[in-house]
Amino acid sequence: MLRPLILLFASAFVIPHSSFSAQPNVLVILADDLGWSDTTLHGTTTLYQTPNLERLAKRGMTFTRAYSASPLCSPTRSALLTGQSPTRTGITVPNCHVPQVVLQATTGKKAPVDQKAIQPDPVTRLKTEYRTLAETLKDAGYSTAHFGKWHLGPEPYSPLQQGFDVDLPHHPGPGPAGSFVAPWKFANFKEKSPSEHIEDRMAVEAVAWMEQQKAKPFYLNYWMFSVHAPFDAKKANIEMHRARIDPKDAQRSPTYAAMIQSMDDAIGTLLDGLDKLKLADNTIIIFTADNGGNMYNEVDGTTPTSNRPLRGGKATMFEGGTRVPCVVVWPGIAASGSRSDAIIQSEDYYPTLLEGLALKPADGQRFDGHSILPALKGDALAGKAVFQYFPHNPGVPDWLPPSVSVHRDDWKLIRIFHGGEKGAHRHLLFNLRDDLGEKNNLAAQKPELVTELDAMIEKFLSDTKAVVPVPNQAFDPSKYRPELEGKQQPKGKAKAPTKPASKGKDDGDPALQGWKARDCKASVKDGILRITNIGSECFLGFSAGKHSGPTTAKFRIKAKAGTNHFDWLPGGVGSQQQRTDFTLRGGDWEEITVELPAEGLLGIVRLYLPMQEQPVEIDWIELASKNGGKPTRTGF
Helix, strand or coil: CCCCCCCCCCCCCCCCCCCCCCCCEEEEEECCCCCCCCCCCCCCCCCCCCCCHHHHHHCCCEEEEEECCCCHHHHHHHHHHCCCCCHHHHHCCCCCCCCCCCCCCCCCCCCCCCCCEEEECCCCCCCCCCCHHHHHHHHHEEEEEECCCCCCCCCCCHHHHHHCCCCEECCCCCCCCCCCCCCCCCCCCCCCCCEEHHHHHHHHHHHHHHHHHCCCEEEEEEECCCCCCCCCCCHHHHHHHHHCCCCCCCCCCCHHHHHHHHHHHHHHHHHHHHHHCHHHHHHHEEEEEEECCCCCCCCCCCCCCCCCCCCCCCCCCCCCHHCCCCEECCCCCCCCCEEEEEEEEHHHHHHHHHHHCCCCCCCCCCCCCCCCCHHCCCCCCCCCEEEEEECCCCCCCCCCCCCCEEEECCEEEEEECCCHHCCCCEEEEECCCCCCCCCCCCCCHHHHHHHHHHHHHHHHHHHCCCCCEEEEECCCCHHHCCCCCCCCCCCCCCCCCCCCCCCCCCCCCCCCCCCCCECCEEEEEECCCEEECCCCCCCCECCCCCCEEEEEEEEEEEECCCCEEEECCCCCCCCCEEEEEECCCCCCEEEEEEEEECCCCEEEEECCCCCCCCCCCEEEEEECCCCCCCCEEEEE
């Protein structure tokens, strides 16, 4: 969720060009939640500094009209790996970390009375039946590896089951586990030094992996955690950017500026690695993002970023939600330092790589994207259309009801499903050449163009077998507030559609005896605590009160096998976490003992639990500290 996208494809393509002595490597770098105006590529920022991205652009072609498949992350990630639209895969929201496995989208059953359309129920995993880019290149002789955020499902839907030989840190969640700056909360991946930044570490590990691939070409999927929430960064960088802030600028978060700096530093590490290994001339790089910049959360007293001059941001169907940065480096094909205004999209990269590698699709394999090799050679893609499908109500600033859009040449049409009178669709039409900020809806002035573009949308939905929103028969016109659509909602009301609202907290249940559940649901029956709806960041938290000094934590648990951790926050919520890992054998009841080498008050303790579909069961939990008097034993 997830987890803004940067895609760097350093890909191995069989290209008949004298500069290639062997199949080129493929490097894909995907930035998370990186807005079109979050880099120095388009002259839209004075705060953010991305010298390594500019360095990349000098090696290849910058696309000014590149689009993500969706305004949210998981749908775009699935599109990139399969070449298919989210309408076809059914992944339309970033919910691939939730425990429920849903492999087929279905028509929704109900909606609130103030909504005209019922949203479909989306898929929660990328099915392994799809032939991914990694599987195609692996079969063509490539080594394959995935580094960073995945967010398309835990095992058995992880990168290791989708064509990748290596997956680091093998994390199913929507963002970095806990924080960008160590200590982290990854189950089996620890920092090497205090306050290590996850992007620094990932880039170094990726370069080390590239160095090992001497016998054959490689495909490296580098999907950044940056710059998704949580919003934290290196303290020194935050303070450096704080001194540069213009309080009148819409982009004024020093924390976010520092996050972009770390993102750009990682790009630099990758480029340095390619140069050092003398692979730069034989590597294709595609850089892009999964969706636009986040404009609904708050950090440093403001939104994380601004996508100006574009309207809207992440989770919206306006340009700020889907127009993203993109650079493609293709030695011998794309001219160095060139720019293109061709319209391209996430689904296009896979078929482009196949054409460049002279590889054929598998029998029955189909793509919704198209090769952009002509654009890389400097030609236009006149008449090319791209579609974004987002059949949900996100409730973020500049939100729209369930929608689908088409871009063709200078025109963009948004269809709002059943948003008109008596169940008819409603349309927004913009000329982006004259109205980049999407302020003037021309649908009423150009009905013939609306009909033409809407017919393209209808054919797209039919061809991809989309499960679409249906009219809400319970709609009550007296509850409808059309003045809120497409406009910023009151501060504090917006939230992104990442997980069911019912999940998360059990603060008031006395049966938990002071323990609180997060990213899961907890209930007690017959003296056993049952944890269900387990997300990737599920834990039980407890205020340890009197406990201080070295502490022994014991508990009796029934869960799947794996490594998890017991944390403590000496200063309470917001303070730096300490952790000790423990291992579960799995399969039956077992007693676990974890030593917490605390030096002072424990503050708050957190028992992190394994993400699994079956309930985790806990019989009792005990804390016994050297300086805490009698042990605290919770028997449920």
